[in-house]
Amino acid sequence: MLFTLPALVLDKDKIEEIDYLVTLFTPRGKTRVLAKGAQKSLKRFLNLLEDLTYLRVHLRKPQRGKIFILEGADLLYLPESPRKEPLKFYFFSYLAEVIDFTSPSSLSKESFYWITEYVKDIDRRDAVKLDKFFWEMKWLEICGLSPYIYDCVRCGKRPQRMFYFSISQGGVLCLNCRDENVFILSPSQIDLLRKIGRIKTLKEMEILWEGLFEEERGQLLELSERFFLHHFDWEPRSLKLLKEHWVNHG
Numbered sequence: 001m002l003f004t005l006p007a008l009v010l011d012k013d014k015i016e017e018i019d020y021l022v023t024l025f026t027p028r029g030k031t032r033v034l035a036k037g038a039q040k041s042l043k044r045f046l047n048l049l050e051d052l053t054y055l056r057v058h059l060r061k062p063q064r065g066k067i068f069i070l071e072g073a074d075l076l077y078l079p080e081s082p083r084k085e086p087l088k089f090y091f092f093s094y095l096a097e098v099i100d101f102t103s104p105s106s107l108s109k110e111s112f113y114w115i116t117e118y119v120k121d122i123d124r125r126d127a128v129k130l131d132k133f134f135w136e137m138k139w140l141e142i143c144g145l146s147p148y149i150y151d152c153v154r155c156g157k158r159p160q161r162m163f164y165f166s167i168s169q170g171g172v173l174c175l176n177c178r179d180e181n182v183f184i185l186s187p188s189q190i191d192l193l194r195k196i197g198r199i200k201t202l203k204e205m206e207i208l209w210e211g212l213f214e215e216e217r218g219q220l221l222e223l224s225e226r227f228f229l230h231h232f233d234w235e236p237r238s239l240k241l242l243k244e245h246w247v248n249h250g
């Protein structure tokens with residue numbers, strides 16, 4: 001039985017001499033499939049198996065075992081920038097690693113297609129810091145882990161003027177509930193965090209971002225990364241490499 005699915009490539013591991021175990025991200029979630037190298041198809045596959053290449057895969061149910069066989073793949077979108085720029089290469093690895101290690105067991109189709117559009121978008125852009133911030137906030141949302149930024153997470157009162165953000169508590173605290181580990185956020189930072197849930201594209205994100213001071217942006221970049229790592233309780237290997245490469249980028 002042969003069936004077809006859209007999929008983003010997350011990882012490939014060489015097994016045996018010539019086979020690859022390929023991790024794919026599909027609208028049904030994550031799955032691992034076997035790309036048989038013994039067949040002539042290996043050459044055709046190999047350059048399609050880079051991080052976040054978007055494919056339409058043709059899978060066959062094996063006679064034995066549970067791992068589906070990758071019979072063929074049509075290219076839907078090939079990211080160009082990771083092949084040209086090391087910074088983009090590490091950014092794409094970071095995204096693929098995040099999806100691979102933290103993707104929820106069920107996912108809406110809408111989220112899947114949002115991710116495919118996001119990948120095309122970042123391939124053309126040159127703003128990795130902002131794109132990473134947006135990714136972290138959107139991925140938290142997809143995984144049901146968004147920070148709570150309306151009422152105080154401890155007492156439920158709505159903060160009026162001062163917003164204290166606690167990473168470990170998962171959101172905003174009021175004046176009375178704050179502790180020594182909070183970030184103080186400005187009303188414009190809070191406003192941006194509240195709007196992210198409703199926006200879909202980096203273009204919209206950029207408009208909000210331009211309304212912040214440099215210092216407010218820097219603080220949000222730090223906040224999103226720390227919140228992300230804390231709530232997934234995991235340290236991506238690729239993050240260190242990515243950050244070594246972005247020293248000279250805005």
Ligand SMILES: [Zn+2]
Pocket residue numbers: 152153154155156157173174175176177178
């Ligand atoms: Zn409170």
